[in-house]
Amino acid sequence: MTNHIPISQRLHDRLGNLISATPPGERLPSEPELARDLGVSRATLREAMRIFETQGLIRRRQGAGTYVLSPSHVIESGLEVLESIETLAERIGLKVAVRDLKLENRLATEEEANALQVSLDTKVVHLARVIHAGDRAVAYLIDIVPEDMLDPGELDENFSGSVLDIFIRRGSPALISSRCDINAVTATPDVARPLGIQRGDVLLCFEAFLYDTAGNVVDYSFSYFLPGVFRFHVVRKVGT
Amino acid sequence: MTNHIPISQRLHDRLGNLISATPPGERLPSEPELARDLGVSRATLREAMRIFETQGLIRRRQGAGTYVLSPSHVIESGLEVLESIETLAERIGLKVAVRDLKLENRLATEEEANALQVSLDTKVVHLARVIHAGDRAVAYLIDIVPEDMLDPGELDENFSGSVLDIFIRRGSPALISSRCDINAVTATPDVARPLGIQRGDVLLCFEAFLYDTAGNVVDYSFSYFLPGVFRFHVVRKVGT
């Protein structure tokens, strides 16, 4: 058991650290120098740099060098990278608590079966909980997951409240990406009650489909956020 | 004048065409074969493929090959690529009209000067307009641009209503990306009146900073959308 971490991944991490540690506008070391320092070939290094260039973090100019762009472009806490609310909160140093966790095993509704691409007689786990920051409820999260995706034991103790974190921790199913529809909604009674707000209050709503590598939807979720607590942003690249 | 298009850009276009022409789940030709067909080296090809892999369009697996992912993951009308509302509407075949265009030249407010990273005595153009689809007002857009970025003549006829489209059409300033903060808000009287809605109605709000290659903010904008007309989504990649 060599616990083999691919070179490209280690390289991606270290290069990311280097870039974020470099002041905006500064030039990175030259490619031959960097490759030598990081112990990889120039071709491998260039592929890793291409990732950050695609994300708009650096800019390479033939003859001039590679420059770190302004930090305003950094995706940092942007929506491009999928992470659970719990992970996000921890990363920005916000203390959150999960309350009113409600679990329900039942048959999928028509809407849920359609979203999960399963038949109507499929059993699903319906998981709802409220996220508190300080003494305020700030988010209401609902996950619908096919029953065979979750062991009941996984939802007992040590459960952070995030289905996504469970999947990531155990490495199965192999996740790729999530499609997240963004909307502004008024709170329905279902949502207003657990959040302790008035029916009709405004909420930011994410409707998300989590895909594994085979293209299956392994999690269908709704996330309702009180405006102003979390700041979500996305970096939009200008099309060529 | 050879109109020299860099190999990497031509390659990016052709590879993108190939990927979009390949059914999801299908395998692409092997790298040596593709490189030969496209007339580039494998190293160059791999850098181009890394772009599409970063964007979640393909997946490369050592020993197995490179596969085109499901179309559900495609950014399609996602937020990853910046385009004007007018361009977006045209692309999806929606007929929209610009009404109540209001232009104002004045000094920047403190908030605007801060957002645009200019001094308080800078003159800015304040541009507001309402987007109609059918007979309904569906969006209210505000741009604040430093005065020296826009010629008055550019805002006369043939003006689609989009500052972004002006910048893109004339190729100056050289744009990179936009940072877009996402929020749900209740309509203030300022916004409710032009949209013809009640004060307190719910709106989806984008606050965006448009950056050029030098890192300057060249456009500061607010976009208010009636929920349900436009569907915005974002593809979130699972972090490693």
Next chain:
DNA sequence: CACTTTTTGTTTGTCAGACAATTGACAGCC
């Protein structure tokens, strides 16, 4: 026959070294 193990060819991952194209700075000239 059914099942497991081994082999083998294919494919991506990584490497080393080389040359071309572009940039930016500097010296020299008018």
Next chain:
DNA sequence: GGCTGTCAATTGTCTGACAAACAAAAAGTG
């Protein structure tokens, strides 16, 4: 000063090679 050519530094691209991982066929085993 302003222009021009030179030159070193840097990224862009190419070639060829080997390693690692996968998938399917082949061989072994009960």
